Amino acid sequence: MSIDKRKNIKSKQDNIAQDIALKIQHELYQPGNFLPSEYQLCDLYGSSRETVRKALKQLTELGLIQKIRGKGSLVLDIQRFSFPISGITSFQELNKTLNMNATTDVLRKKRDVIPSDLAKGHVDSDRTALHIERLRKIENLPVVLDEDYLLDPPIAEVPDEAAAGSLYAYFENDLGLKISYATKEITVEPVSKRIASLLALGDSNLAVVVRSMTYLADTMPFQLTASYHRPDRFKFVDFARRRKISFK
């Protein structure tokens, strides 16, 4: 049994899932049609059925397919709404995926104390972190103000290019961090005059605030973020499955 043990991080099931996902995206498999059966996929990828099924599970969670017993795996029509924005996806990744004409102004990159509304219940207050403030514009209109606070272990410094580009690419590819999960909270709140003016809110002072805390695979928190969105440009799209676990 010759097994490929090069630096490929991805598992067999991940490669299968990625391959099918791309075929769906490029419409080799089209919405309303069924994927090849699991046994056929076993032949196609030279793997066992459980491995194929784990790959299909990922596509199911993403909302790309729906499995129907006795029939097959139906490709869903995901084109109608924007792509699964849910999960953990950075602005820069979205920009590339959706081909938005977006720019980023880095307004600040300094060590600051973490604001209490962000630190609350997550990390010690009084703790300092690398504060990166970025204004996102689309078609030259300000739409999002991101306030990131990066905790020192594990992030000591961030190059200017990474701040202007994709922080996540820098963390994952250059620092080798394993970003694992995040908690997110969306509210609508009045904001300071400074923020209102940066977002060009006009007479109103209401913004959509997305506060999130992002963790590494070893459960170490490394990023606290507050994103302030213009209400009229804010849109959150989600795909969700009904859970089988209930809490009584």
Add this chain to the structure above:
Amino acid sequence: MSIDKRKNIKSKQDNIAQDIALKIQHELYQPGNFLPSEYQLCDLYGSSRETVRKALKQLTELGLIQKIRGKGSLVLDIQRFSFPISGITSFQELNKTLNMNATTDVLRKKRDVIPSDLAKGHVDSDRTALHIERLRKIENLPVVLDEDYLLDPPIAEVPDEAAAGSLYAYFENDLGLKISYATKEITVEPVSKRIASLLALGDSNLAVVVRSMTYLADTMPFQLTASYHRPDRFKFVDFARRRKISFK
């Protein structure tokens, strides 16, 4: 089109997941501690390791645990947040889980044409559906106005008790429908005077609008919903994991 009215029989992995979830909720397994190892859980539940692992996968997706290679499955501290509201959870289910003092006024239950902003891109316009309008109050304050449109196949009628209580319980337990997934979209928009007055918005006319489309396991859509939330009472909490699949 026969509708399966049998009770859903839970699989072994579901029972294991449910059992561990309850033990976490009741702090038999506490945040910061590790669950018994997978092999120990095999003994405990008399099952194979893959089955135990599928159960743990569910808990991982829910954000209840984080698996760390070489160490074990760490129980996460989810208490700080409201419970995972993400997924598909009805107001009534939340009410029970969180012990809110909530009431529901059914304002309307009639067959209506589906509004175009909801039907758009999902179902044919001009199609009629059972329209249920409900005002949700917490501590006697209006917080959410739900506009539900239930498609006729598969939902012909809804008893008053179900409308006032939990629609989902009626669909799943009485009609035997298998609710499977939903797409959701959150925006902030100006609303009509009627809605503004029902929500007691005062001088403002901005509400948070959550539009969703819910589907059955056979991909048949059955529910279109627009929920109008008072901005100052709106809070969306989410747990998300980094996806391994990328779209280039």
Add this chain to the structure above:
DNA sequence: GAGTGGTCTAGACCACTTA
């Protein structure tokens, strides 16, 4: 009855953590 997905098993080998 043939083909599909749903579940479960027992075992194997690997990578990582800890002592």
Add this chain to the structure above:
DNA sequence: AAGTGGTCTAGACCACTCC
């Protein structure tokens, strides 16, 4: 070295759909 989780396998049996 022992214990943990990560992955993959080959096979089994079941439930459902469609002809």
